[in-house]
Each structure stands twice: as C-alpha cells, then as structure tokens.
Amino acid sequence: xxxxxxxxxxxxxxxxxxxxxxxxxxxxxxxxxxxxxxxxxxxxxxxxxxxxxxxxxxxxxxxxxxxxxxxxxxxxxxxxxxxxxxxxxxxxxxxxxxxxxxxxxxxxxxxxxxxxxxxxxxxxxxxxxxxxxxxxxxxxxxxxxxxxxxxxxxxxxxxxxxxxxxxxxxxxxxxxxxxxxxxxxxxxxxxxxxxxxxxxxxxxxxxxxxxxxxxxxxxxxxxxxxxxxxxxxxxxxxxxxxxxxxxxxxxxxxxxxxxxxxxxxxxxxxxxxxxxxxxxxxxxxxxxxxxxx
Amino acid sequence: xxxxxxxxxxxxxxxxxxxxxxxxxxxxxxxxxxxxxxxxxxxxxxxxxxxxxxxxxxxxxxxxxxxxxxxxxxxxxxxxxxxxxxxxxxxxxxxxxxxxxxxxxxxxxxxxxxxxxxxxxxxxxxxxxxxxxxxxxxxxxxxxxxxxxxxxxxxxxxxxxxxxxxxxxxxxxxxxxxxxxxxxxxxxxxxxxxxxxxxxxxxxxxxxxxxxxxxxxxxxxxxxxxxxxxxxxxxxxxxxxxxxxxxxxxx
Numbered sequence: 001x002x003x004x005x006x007x008x009x010x011x012x013x014x015x016x017x018x019x020x021x022x023x024x025x026x027x028x029x030x031x032x033x034x035x036x037x038x039x040x041x042x043x044x045x046x047x048x049x050x051x052x053x054x055x056x057x058x059x060x061x062x063x064x065x066x067x068x069x070x071x072x073x074x075x076x077x078x079x080x081x082x083x084x085x086x087x088x089x090x091x092x093x094x095x096x097x098x099x100x101x102x103x104x105x106x107x108x109x110x111x112x113x114x115x116x117x118x119x120x121x122x123x124x125x126x127x128x129x130x131x132x133x134x135x136x137x138x139x140x141x142x143x144x145x146x147x148x149x150x151x152x153x154x155x156x157x158x159x160x161x162x163x164x165x166x167x168x169x170x171x172x173x174x175x176x177x178x179x180x181x182x183x184x185x186x187x188x189x190x191x192x193x194x195x196x197x198x199x200x201x202x203x204x205x206x207x208x209x210x211x212x213x214x215x216x217x218x219x220x221x222x223x224x225x226x227x228x229x230x231x232x233x234x235x236x237x238x239x240x241x242x243x244x245x246x247x248x249x250x251x252x253x254x255x256x257x258x259x260x261x262x263x264x265x266x267x268x269x270x271x272x273x274x275x276x277x278x279x280x281x282x283x284x285x286x287x288x289x290x291x292x293x
Numbered sequence: 294x295x296x297x298x299x300x301x302x303x304x305x306x307x308x309x310x311x312x313x314x315x316x317x318x319x320x321x322x323x324x325x326x327x328x329x330x331x332x333x334x335x336x337x338x339x340x341x342x343x344x345x346x347x348x349x350x351x352x353x354x355x356x357x358x359x360x361x362x363x364x365x366x367x368x369x370x371x372x373x374x375x376x377x378x379x380x381x382x383x384x385x386x387x388x389x390x391x392x393x394x395x396x397x398x399x400x401x402x403x404x405x406x407x408x409x410x411x412x413x414x415x416x417x418x419x420x421x422x423x424x425x426x427x428x429x430x431x432x433x434x435x436x437x438x439x440x441x442x443x444x445x446x447x448x449x450x451x452x453x454x455x456x457x458x459x460x461x462x463x464x465x466x467x468x469x470x471x472x473x474x475x476x477x478x479x480x481x482x483x484x485x486x487x488x489x490x491x492x493x494x495x496x497x498x499x500x501x502x503x504x505x506x507x508x509x510x511x512x513x514x515x516x517x518x519x520x521x522x523x524x525x526x527x528x529x530x531x532x533x534x535x536x537x538x539x540x541x542x543x544x
Contacts, residue, residue, distance in 0.1 A: 171383065172392050178375065179381060182343075
C-alpha cells in the first residue's frame, strides 16, 4: 500500500514539479506570478488532444507538437499581456493574467467544450494501460512515462540553463535585468523566451497527465493551485525548490488520500504547507528578494 | 568622440538634467563630478539608453543617437560599468565575462576567448576565481569583474560610475592603475567619481555638476587644489569621507 501510494504520489508530484518550474521561470525573470499558467497547461492538453485523438497523430509526435504549440502560446501571452503592461503595477499584471486565463478558457470551451457532449473529453491511453509489476508493486505504464518525461524535461531545462547562451541570458536577466540591459542583452526577447519556455513545459505536463484523467477547459485552475503550493513550499523563486515542492505536494496528497480519507487528498498538502510556512516563511529553499540581488 | 548638447532629462514631472552640454574627446579621460543627486548617474544611464532624453542631442563619432535602446549603445561601443558593480552573483566569473560579449557573434568565439584572456591578464585574481560564483568575490574583485565584463563588449567609450565607491584605499589605488591601463589601451573614458583624488589622478578634464546643471569645468590635474570644488561639490566640508588627495600611485 505504502509503496503504491508513494509511486502514485511521485508521478503526480513530477507533474506538479513541471508546472511549478514554469511558474518559477516566469516569476524569477519578470517578478510576476502568471495566473494564466494553468490555462496554458490546459491549452497544451487540448492541442495534443486535437493531434492525437482527432487527427490520429502518434502520441509522442502529438507531445512534441503540443510543446511547440505551448511555446508559441507563451510567446503570444507575452506579447498580448506582459509586454504592453511591463511597467504597470503588480496588481495590474495579476488582473491581466487572470483575465487572460478566462480568455483562454473561453476559447477552449468554444473549440473543444462540447466535443463529447459535455465539458470533459477523454484522452486515450498512450500505451497499454494494464499495470505492470515492478518488484512487489503494480505500476501503471503511464506513471512511468510521466516520471521519464518529467526527468527528461527537467534535465533538458537544466542543461539549457547551464550550458546554452540563451539559458545563461535568462539567468542573468532574472538576477539583474539592469546589468543585462547594460551588457547589450535584449531583455525583452529574454522575457518572451521565458514566457514561451514556461508555457512549453506546462504543455508537456498536460500531455503526460492527460491519459490519466479527463481534459476540460477548467482543469488548469486545480493544477495552478497545486503548482503554486509547490513553489511556495519549495521557496518562491527557487528552481530546486519547485521540484522538491512539487514532489512533496504529490506524495502528501497521495498519502493523505490513501491513509486518512479520499476527501483529505486535495487539502492535505495545503495543511502541511501552512505548517512549513509558519516554521519557515521563505519555504524550504527560501530565496528572498530574488530580483533585488 | 562624444558630444552632448543641451541635454534635458526628466523623471515624470521633475527635470533632473538641465541643458547639459559636454564633450569627451577621443582617447581621453573626462570626469563628471558632483555631490549626491547632482545627476551624474542619470547622465550615464541616458548615454546607456536606460533613460530617454526629453531634449538635446547625443552624438557619437558625429552620428546622432536618437530613441536608442541599451543594446544599440553597446553596439555603438558605449558600455557602462555601473555603480554597485551589478555583477550576476549566481553565475560564475567566467559566465559573467562571457555574457559581457552578448552582442558579439558566435563566430567570434576565438576572439572572445582571447579578450577573456586579456581580462585575466589585467586582473589575474579573476582567472584564479573564474569557476567560482561572482557572489563570493570581494567588493574590489566584483568591481574588476564589472570592468572586465564591460571590456568583453569591446567598447570604445567606457562609462564608469564611481569605480572607487566602497573600496578600501589599497583597492582604490589598484583601480586607478586599472583606469590608466585602460586609457593606455586607447579607450575613451567618461568617469563619474565623487573621490576627487581619483578624478584628479586620472582625468584630463572634469565637469562639475550641481542640481542637474554643469556648474563649471576644470583641468583634471588642478582638481585637488580647486577651492570651487570644495565649495560647490562638497558643500564646504569633507565629512563624506571622500579624499582630496590623489592616491599614491605616482600621480
């Protein structure tokens, strides 16, 4: 039982971690929480649904196309929402990203909302859904795929940040945008790339998660809440914190739902977060005033 | 090389730079001095494209710069070493330097590597610490890194904003030596400096700002003995800790 719950929690936590990475990426670079991040996730899922279910494109190709679609959508959200308000007060940005999330939900509902007679559409399994034994526990192949996918994306992002010029420019801009301007870095382009990358990883998470659940235009908000909880738990602005926070939220949910009551599943992580934040307000990997350093 | 004519810069409804005109000839060091809030850094930030002037012209090698972006200024060879160093603390010394060459093409890989070696030759401590985080450098070493990063863009006009600020006397002397070395390499330097001793030791000419206007200008070597500076710029006292004596580097 414990091993099964842990495996399930780790797989779900890996998805939360991917979502949290996207949130942290944008927050570190721009200083704003993207409240439309959940809807970017949802949109990525529907893009994959269109390719995989409607057009019959293979799952992995649909995953890649959804990631590309998510990247483009992230760039559009930068140009439509962030760029025009770049000098606006933080509250304006909150309202703008919330507004954009409703806009995305509306578009999703228009195109995919009544596809299967209701708001929810089923995303078929990417592979044989029969559980396979690993040691003494039974594991769903999609859970292994989620884990593998999350590892590939996290490692890929880490290599991108550490090894590539564009990744280093993103890091430099997040640490000190003025110094980036003075070194000739096109900071606005870095912001665009950041929104694109954050949205792309959300789309990847959606495609990995979709076969385990149902897709609906409203699915993003729940995921945003979990990802936000993961970033707060890990320490807002910390990339390792986002990964650890995501995994912890997933595991806590799974254990809470398994050992206490299924109704506790959605709140168990938040209870622990409240306790952690009382004891350690900056989160586990607490990064304070990241943009002032 | 640089000509500023009738420059006026505003922050919202406040005019912070008023009708400033000055000239920085090629291969010279010109100092811009004045008390806190006089507008020195504002002029540098305007030259770097971080602020847009409301009136006036900025001409670099007879080419007028208008509505320019910071990257355009770096491409034009105008690079700032900002006050407070502004290094990227979470990145290695080497990455800080490499990102200083952001505007240069990837095809210049070998030239960029050679320029980094030149920076390491000028500041050997940076070579020793090239793999460490910039956050772990001392204040003086971070200043060296900020200068090195600016050099990686191959500037022709270097804007230095108080390079001696917050440094120990020994490090200030090293900084004076470094500024002279940069000058010998053919760089033109506009130096914002509150330390009269440093400005007198390196600059050929100085403009003294007060309340966003140029109050007067003077020959660099006479700065330390100029009674007008003491009166207008230090408010008649030296209680801000700045030195009127040139650092002991043979000046």
